Amino acid sequence: ATPGPAAKTARGAAPTPASRPSPKPPPKKTAKALPAPLPPSPAKRLAIPAITIEAPVIGLGLDRAGQLYSPPVDNPRLVGWYKDGPTPGEKGTAVAVGHRDTRTGPAVFLNLNALKPGNTVRVTREDGLTAVFTVDRVRTYDKKRFPDKEVYGPADRPELRVLTCGGAFDRKKGYAANVVVFAHLTDVLPAGAARKA
Template sequence: MPRRRARRPWYRTRAFRLTRTAALAVVLVTAGVRCGGHDVPVAPAQAGAPAASAAGGGADEDERTAGNKASEPRKPPPRPLPRSPATTLRVPSLGIVAPIVPLRLGSDRHLGTSPLDRPKLVGWYAGGPTPGERGTAVAVGHRDTKTGPAVFAGLARVARGARIEARRADGRTAVYTVDRVRVFDKATFPDKEVYGPTRRPELRVLTCGGLFRHATGYTSNVVVFAHLTATR
């Protein structure tokens, strides 16, 4: 039998390689070793375009509701929280309640991932902001593994305006609101847009997306952009 060509390691993909752009804010790698062995495509989307199932209505909805939103009083943004490690992630609209494990850089300057034998865990980059802290925080999780769907199997379906809640070790919870969901091709992954520093507390939640290829893994990454809207 012909020898199979070795698949490129997930942590060597451009989308999650350590870059100068990301160094000051976040450093992470793909959301799974291979994000599982199942060919479960995300809703078709071009690189940088909204996922069809997660765009929350698109530009037409924005135009319809712009007048109403303009008349509503704006609440002052919550104050950033001091540093405290993340412990649990909740996405109520998707039914996700997941323990969080801290992820750190290895000697090769790449971030580890949550264990494949515990696919329901979420990894949080411990070297970046903690929940509610100012800056760009990052959470990653597997989409699937060889044994079936994982914690972020349905992440592409999260809607704009949905809540993402991150509980902290000090007992407080940082509540983020989803601004947008994008599917980016790994070959043209926009490091600066995703990982760039921010003045307010923001969160990026990532997993694999697109089509699965045995030689190279998933073709894309699902990225959820959210910002802090409440603390409790």
């Protein structure tokens, strides 16, 4: 046993301090469980608080070449969602697109490349629920070497990709790259909650 404060060793040395209880370890942070995938419901509005975006969403299809149509250039504040893919919050990869700018000036996703991991993208659906996605990473890919499978491939959980143009701009060819935000579902807000948050 450790001697108490008044005890001395055989040689008369100074007393050994009483043993102190070791400090309690800080409580472990438990990771919040991811929400279950949502049933299908079309996207209606998209908000990205970190870059002050709140915009209506319209459904888009593919052209004859299999490329996703862009939102109309005469309404640069619109976001497009690939309506033939998973809806936001449903299991799989939902895809949203928007212009960076148009001939008339800046557009809805001008600052998309400024997003950081941990930022959120909130998609309000037709059923009133808001699917909250947390950004995992942001990448810029040259259009000639665009990784289709990585960006558009299937996922076993609800994920979201948000795309716009990026890289160098050429007046004849347009932008040389695409900015892609990778995010996954981390929360679901009930109807009306997104407006208060």
